[in-house]
Amino acid sequence: MLPVNQITFEPIDTCLNCGMQFDNEDHFCRACGAKKIEERFTPRRVLNEAGERIFNLDNRFLRTFKDLFLKPEAVIGGFLAGLRKRYLNAFSYFTISITVSGFQVFVMKRFYPDIMKEMSYLDGQNNALAEMIQNSTMEYQPVVMFATIPVLAFMGWLTFLTLKKHNFTEHFIIQLYSYSHLSMIASIMGILFLVTEANYLLFGVLSIPLYIVYNAYMFKRLYSLSVKGILLRSLFFLLILMVVYVLVSFVIVAIVIATDPQGFMEMVKQNAN
Template sequence: MDCKNCGTILNENFNYCPDCGARIIRNRLTFKNLSHYVTEHYFDLDNTFLRTFIHLFTKPELVIDGYISGIRKKYLNPINYLGIALTLSGLLYFLMQKVFVLEEMDMDVFNQGVNPVFYEKIMPVIYDFSSLVFILFIPIFGIAGWLTFNKKGYLFSEYLVVMLYTLAQFSILSFLISLIVLTLDPQNYVMMSTIMLPIMFVFSVYVMQRINKLSMGQVLLRTCLFMILALIGYFGLIMAFYAILFATGTITLEDLKPVKN
């Protein structure tokens, strides 16, 4: 018998390949086997996903610093964790388009009298490119954190790992909260999304502080600097997004004119 992943010759009693570590699969992919795999890997209380999710709240320094220092089996790696976050985000936008009634949402949360046509034009773009925009936040927050919260002297590439875990964690949490709000109170979904933005900044600072363990004075100063740099990058990205919409003719200045009550 050969390993299906690396081709190494295996003994019949092997459960894992001694060369690449892959699990030996002997059964065909039936619905029963597939459901068992999903349950074992994502809903077992001792699996790496739940352990990663819980510990990124309670002790994020163990997850992130551990991965950077070489611990790669105890927790889900940041790329896979980001993949789960993006999948859930895509599922959420699919449900918003196909299941939930968008007309029930209050888009103009600040009562600025924004033209409804404006939202009708940009929402499909947001659905299509939400994952790309989210990924672009990772280097923006990474640069801000690397320049302000870096007592341990991480390389920039290592600080990207910090933000991969942090923003993926926040995205997964947002998915759970969004489903609840969309189910119970869809009119306030946009308001909830607006409130979640400062929470994302606060959670990022919390994770970086747990990793670097700075004094209170250092935390306050570096938090202000981090917020400034991150907001510059955030609004720069938003401005670039709208510039592209104007350049492609997706929206016009006429769409921005407020509606008179």
């Protein structure tokens, strides 16, 4: 308890979150764990709480981020088994990844517009279709990210179907963690490439191998597979990836033709020239 002269709120007898009765010596609710508030918000309190949550090495975000490197099976397998307190849940982790990715897009648009133009060039010429897809992807990035996860979940479910360990929904959760984790890593790497003026196109080329290698590592630990076992399933995953890539490309082109046939023909003529 705070000393009486430091209490800036009227004493609260019950938890506002769950209704549990507080004892005088309680600092947290014994039922739901909510903090007992005894002082109103001030700049000092805001800074203290932010410091506790952001810079405390034991907080759930940093622990989740670290253990997704060191022991992803503990984070993902634990969440699927019902563990909720030790690590950040998959949807919260995904929300943070959207924020980090959005910051990278902001930095690129605001400070490096020339690099964005270079990304839509093929053989030294502007590719209108590539530019349109790139702009749409950045504009609707959260939607694109979330829409990608069911596709990845289906590919993962199909790859490990014979092991009969996780259903499609569980693979969706697995990919929420994996995709969010890699998205944050890629965003940080992307900003470093921009700031150091390294070849940003090289960063784009490295993104897919990074995803494949990390997922192979993650699934190896999650399923306790041998090196041979994960290599064979990774090859199968790559085969599925190529098929999905071709199908998605056809769908994108079909949508462009259906929504703007004249614009599509102009893009074809432009690229032909």
